Amino acid sequence: MARATIKDIALAANVSPMTVSNVINGRRAKASEETIERIMGAVKTLGYRPNMSARSLVSNASRMVGVIIPFTENQNQLLLDNPFYAEMISGIESALRANGYYMMLSGVGESNAQLDTLSHWNMDALIVLGVYREALYDRLRELALPTLLIDSYIDDPSFYRLGVDDEAAAYRATKYLIGKGHSGVALVTGVIRTDGVIEHRVDGYKRALAEAGIGFDPARILSGSVTFDWGAEAAAGLVALRDTTAAFCTADLIAAGLLAGLHRLGKRIPEDYSVMGFDNLSISRMVYPALTTVDQSILGKGQLAGRLISAILNKTDAPRDSFVDVAIVERDSVSQRGAR
Amino acid sequence: MARATIKDIALAANVSPMTVSNVINGRRAKASEETIERIMGAVKTLGYRPNMSARSLVSNASRMVGVIIPFTENQNQLLLDNPFYAEMISGIESALRANGYYMMLSGVGESNAQLDTLSHWNMDALIVLGVYREALYDRLRELALPTLLIDSYIDDPSFYRLGVDDEAAAYRATKYLIGKGHSGVALVTGVIRTDGVIEHRVDGYKRALAEAGIGFDPARILSGSVTFDWGAEAAAGLVALRDTTAAFCTADLIAAGLLAGLHRLGKRIPEDYSVMGFDNLSISRMVYPALTTVDQSILGKGQLAGRLISAILNKTDAPRDSFVDVAIVERDSVSQRGAR
DNA sequence: CTACGTCGGTTTAACGTAAAACTACGCCGC
């Protein structure tokens, strides 16, 4: 009554187990039409389902791709409440599945214990989102699996990378705000890590300022964390700045918080302040006013990640570094200024 | 140079593989302190990592729990862009991990193909979110695994269930709105399935109305889908209703859309319309005005799901049906009426 | 008519781990 195995099928179809294996795996050259039919019939009637553990054991592969995302710092919990990760993972999963791979999702914390447990499963490859600890990269190198880092500026031939040109994207966003007549543009962002995504965005912000002949004022950079709460808190900081009428937030989540914070302070958007986000998360349409933002097609990026890994595993060559394009989507949180 | 196995450890520690297996798995009675030390030393220096495929093959278990969520209808893609599922999964994962289980996430579509592939992996148990197809339940019964259905009213001894008392929750929400002076309360919701979550919420809504002596008007039920877009679309329907000043939405996602739609129609919230949601998703704080809603602690519910499954797998008995409590969280989208 | 190839298989062995049965040795009680 237990699950049928290849041997059961072999018995039922009166062939050897090996022939069953061959047929099931499409190595049909080794069997006559008639045998194939008999085997497939038995497969159906006995409800045979392959045992991946056994397959994985002999093939030393698993068709599983591990996806690693950071935990929230306080709780030991996936960052899926951050829609950024949720949307990305949704994209990754659909592309992996379309290519016949499975996804195993794991958070990693300070210790890399979760990475170890993942590795017990013979993963074929890994995709890493938003983790920037050197210790993790060391462990990843030890595992020596095909690994795709998303939004990382680590330059190491052992990893594939997928990201956006953050400098150029931030440059475009800032230039867009300046073009709308805002000469005082604040930057609201998370912590700025050396050679991290945000640092490159800061560079783009500065370049746009310089190009427009606007002096860079460090006080206009409000740096906290990539959370709604920080955005809400930053509203007070923004209001305290002189001659500042616009804010470029390096994440929609921050922008959403900033909108809420500004509302609480009785400010009107976009009349009093223009706010721009980054990511084009689904929440950017839900906030009020709907957020003008930089679209980096997170879902598409996730799908691309899945496709890249599939290509790598199929020995099709994949570029070591890939970039997705970025576009500004105009909604209601930015006003034309000066033309009043 | 390949990954070290139990045999390598055995060789290095000069014992038999079985002793290594015993020590690694904590069956220490069978080994002397000194041997244990030697083995653990070899484990460390050789960087031994267990091979789960092999373990799973012999034990016919995997320590993996499959989590099943529906695809979006149009694309073949996980519903993680719906924060409801994202938050739930985050909770499930953390509880499973805390109990030493792994999570394998899979969407399922119309065909149950994805369930089949999941089952190839020797899952120890399954958690099913938001899928209501009879055909799926049939396949689940065939698999005969411990299975936890979340938010399902299927009454079948082969499944465990976790949910909220939807009737009572909707009753409370509606009563709350009535208590605020709104005698015209609309219900904005997704499709109403027989014996589904929403139907029970409709019942609660009706009971509150009846209790307050307010006649039930079917026109006040606006039924579409559980999406932001439907909420936005429903705004026009709401405005067209006479004597209606409040809307109870059966999901925060719908409520968020409704707010956006009402804004577009120039309505003010909560002055012109009071809007109430359900779920207390993270987005409910992000919309404007912040949403008064029914909290069903989705994260906690997910964690409870993970703990329930762990308990079942550890042969601790778990109740066949569990319910989480619900609370109204008051924010800014509901006004007191009549007291003006 | 013999050597070779091809078709349609089968046999053997191996992947890493663990349950179950077995062993060797020392000790203790009577």
Place this chain on the structure above:
DNA sequence: GCGGCGTAGTTTTACGTTAAACCGACGTAG
């Protein structure tokens, strides 16, 4: 001084699958 028992292991076998090597029969080229 022999049976029984506990300690610290070992040996054997099996889990389901597949790679690699093998095999017999038949056709056919030289």
